[in-house]
Amino acid sequence: MSLQMIINAILLGGLYALMGIGFSLQWGISGIINLSYGAMVVLGSYISLIIFDVFKIDPFISMLFSGFLLFLIGAFAYKFIIQPSIKGGIVFTLIITFALRLIVENLILYIWSADYRTIRISYAGRNFQFLNSFVPLTKFITFLIAGILIYFTHLFMMNTKIGKGIQAVSLDKIGALAVGVDDKKMYLINFAVGTALAGITGSLWATVYSFSPHVIDVIIGRVFIIAILGGLGNIWGAAAGGMLLGFVETCGATFLGAHWQEAIGLAMMVLILLFRPHGLMGKKFFGQ
Amino acid sequence: MKKATVVFLVSMFLLVSAVAVFAQQFDDIIKIGAAVSLTGKTAYEGQMVKRGYEVWEKWVNEHGGIKADGKTYGVEVLYYDDESDPVRSARLTERLITEDNVNFLAGPYSSSITFATTAIGEKYGVITIASTANARNIYERGYKNVFSVLPPAPLLMAPIAYMMDEVLEPRPKTVAIVVANDLFPLDVATGFNDICTELGFDVVMFEKYPPGSTDLSALLTKVKALDADILAGGGYTADALMILRQCKELDYTPKMFASIVGVFVPGFLKEIGADGNYAVEGEWWVPAMKTEDHIFGTTENYLQACIDMFGDDFIANYQTAAASATVSIIQMAIEKAGTIETEQVRDALKSFDVIELACFSPVEFAENGENIQWEHPVIQIQNEVVKVVYPLSSQESAPLYPAPTWKER
Known part of the structure; x- marks a missing residue:
């Protein structure tokens, strides 16, 4: 495997890692398999697009606004759409989040059509040389930001009162209630944080790839694999799952052929489910 | 009411007159x-x-x-x-x-x-x-x-192969084909592969990738190592955008990128700008x-x-x-x-032998009724403008080949 291949894999894995965390938190902690997650990522891309078109603001800056707006959307969706449906069971929440996806998708189609869009930042496509290989500049920046955000999310969960509260309801809901933690509020914040991460991922995605509503399915397929590989509700697990998927896809394309790229990721998910159902870094008490 | 009746009768008279004429x-x-x-x-x-x-x-x-x-x-x-x-x-x-x-x-x-x-x-x-x-x-x-x-779809890129054979200087030797594993793109790429082989080009790679892929860095790294003169394939507009963008990121400049579909779509240039220059595509017809x-x-x-x-x-x-x-x-x-x-x-x-048409590319029917003529146009993006570069009878501009490296642009 050449150095160029390793660089490709690391950079791809970085974006996958960030992409997977929000979905993993929502599934593992709030107990919601959020089928609208891909649509929220793509919505983040379009928010950055419109900010770029109107104000010429770089997506690496507008990602903060995408994150904030998607946080609010996530909180609203959880409070008024998802939470009331939780009593109906997992199938009901699946239907509700799928409906949410359709609403967002059709809204995007209505406003921007199905055409593929690209944010043409001036330095898109640039690279720098590292030994005998090339590192794409925007992918490198995206990787760094993804790493920083993953670390900040970890700090938020470990060091803040709300983060600890979210962990508490995830580990032992009854115990958390007994000591006065507001479980509904914690689930809501956790879901909104996950949606905010989706929005930021969307902004970052827009700096390196083209996007359209068709991308929603690509993303939802990837986040399922990442969450299961890493272990539900575990930030570092999802990050590891994302990096692993990046490597597996790159190796698959290199050694088996590009048409195996997706199949090999799915095969690995099946193997993990068979031999380590809680994921690479998942612990039994998480998300149970 | 009387006025309406008159209008109706006059209208009917005019209609009947027009039909009669x-x-x-x-x-x-x-x-x-x-x-x-x-x-x-x-x-x-x-x-x-x-x-x-x-x-x-x-x-x-x-x-x-x-x-x-x-x-x-x-x-x-x-x-x-x-x-x-x-x-x-x-x-x-x-x-x-x-x-x-x-x-x-x-x-x-x-x-x-x-x-x-x-x-x-x-x-x-x-x-x-x-x-x-x-x-x-x-x-x-x-x-x-x-x-x-x-x-038929396999002939869409045929004129590109003939242009490579007849027009491009120096004549390309090697071709790498990467194609979305989807019915139409695969049909087109297979046809292109066959014609290239027939014309004596060395097809050094023919590889499929999943349709809807968003990152082909690994595949393009392999293509770069082969250093083929012509990179052909893709699928639709998103594929053409992805391939060119990721070629640039990897500092890989094929001497010519021949796309299946996407380059002629108006949104292509809007999305990619000058990086779309030198890309070529076969079209059934252009104005x-x-x-x-x-x-x-x-x-x-x-x-x-x-x-x-x-x-x-x-x-x-x-x-x-x-x-x-x-x-x-x-x-x-x-x-x-x-x-x-x-x-x-x-x-x-x-x-009919070859049917020449003012409103379309030439047509020639095979025994089963299919059109087997391949002299439809090849377009190339030159200075962010679409130009017909082949066939020579409709050429607006000579094809630009080989494309300069990304750094030289």
């Missing part, structure tokens, strides 16, 4: 049936096809009609809306044949609908010329009455073609006729042009046969 001008009328999609999921494409038929109908009636059987015929195209539904289209085709007594059928939009309607035409022995249907299964049923204006026939005369006349009929903003696309070609070919076959009788017209269609 039209009838006097011609000895008889040739009826052509067209069930096209005016609503439903392919309504836009269906409308473009209908406009192609309309512009020919108006032109022919204004330019003396069609002479055959010792008579002068006017033409009338009868339309029904198939609602983008193959079953409805087949039913309407039957109605066109049995109730409206059409002489010929002009095809609907899309292969799937044409597959259904041609079965009806064949059942009643009525000739269908398919305007926009090139799926091979339509022509593999042994039907005698089906002819296609569009060449910049310079061809001739005895119906419209020149492509310019044809485009002007479209503008006169549909307004200054109207730009004929390949669907409109293929539809005009469809009915033009019916006219040419009638003129060659000297009659509108199906048997003789069918024989005339089969006896």
Whole structure:
């Protein structure tokens, strides 16, 4: 495997890692398999697009606004759409989040059509040389930001009162209630944080790839694999799952052929489910 | 009330007069049936096809009609809306044949609908010329009455291969093909692979990738290591954008990137800007073609006729042009046969060598009715403008080859 291949894999894995965390938190902690997650990522891309078109603001800056707006959307969706449906069971929440996806998708189609869009930042496509290989500049920046955000999310969960509260309801809901933690509020914040991460991922995605509503399915397929590989509700697990998927896809394309790229990721998910159902870094008490 | 009655009577008089004048001008009328999609999921494409038929109908009636059987015929195209539904289209085709007594059928939009309607035409022995249907299964049923204006998908990139062979200096030696594993792109890429091999190019890679892929860095790293002269393939617009963008990121400059679909789409240049320069693509037809026939005369006349009929903003696309070609070919076959009788017209269609058309690329029918001509245009993006670079007869600009490296641009 050449150095160029390793660089490709690391950079791809970085974006996958960030992409997977929000979905993993929502599934593992709030107990919601959020089928609208891909649509929220793509919505983040379009928010950055419109900010770029109107104000010429770089997506690496507008990602903060995408994150904030998607946080609010996530909180609203959880409070008024998802939470009331939780009593109906997992199938009901699946239907509700799928409906949410359709609403967002059709809204995007209505406003921007199905055409593929690209944010043409001036330095898109640039690279720098590292030994005998090339590192794409925007992918490198995206990787760094993804790493920083993953670390900040970890700090938020470990060091803040709300983060600890979210962990508490995830580990032992009854115990958390007994000591006065507001479980509904914690689930809501956790879901909104996950949606905010989706929005930021969307902004970052827009700096390196083209996007359209068709991308929603690509993303939802990837986040399922990442969450299961890493272990539900575990930030570092999802990050590891994302990096692993990046490597597996790159190796698959290199050694088996590009048409195996997706199949090999799915095969690995099946193997993990068979031999380590809680994921690479998942612990039994998480998300149970 | 009296005023309304007068208006009605005057309108009726004018209508009857117009019909009488039209009838006097011609000895008889040739009826052509067209069930096209005016609503439903392919309504836009269906409308473009209908406009192609309309512009020919108006032109022919204004330019003396069609002479055959010792008579002068006017033409009338009868339309029904198939609602983008193959079953409805087949039913309407039957109605066109049995109730409206059409002489010929002009095809609907899309292969799937044409597959259904041609079965009806064949059942009643009525000739269908398919305007926009090139799926091979339509022509593999042994039907005698089906002819296609569009060449089959594997020929889409054929003129690129011939351009590489005849025009590019220095002549490329190696070709790498990466293609989305999807029906249409795969068909096109396979055809390109076969023709390249036939012409003596060394195809160093033919690799499929999953449709909808968003990152081909790993595959393109492999292609870069092979250093092929020509990188060909992709799938649709998103694929072309992805390949060029990721080639640049990896500092890999193929001497020419030949795309399957996407480069000619208006959004392509908007999304990629100057990085799209030097990309080439095969098209079934573009308005910049310079061809001739005895119906419209020149492509310019044809485009002007479209503008006169549909307004200054109207730009004929390949669907409109293929539809005009469809009915033009019916006219040419009638003129060659000297009659509108199906048997003789069918024989005339089969006896054509290459049919030159002002409104479309040349057409040549194989025994099964498929168009096997490959001299459709190749376009290249040059200074962010689309230019026809091949065939030489329609060339607007010589192909730029080899492309300069990303750093030199």
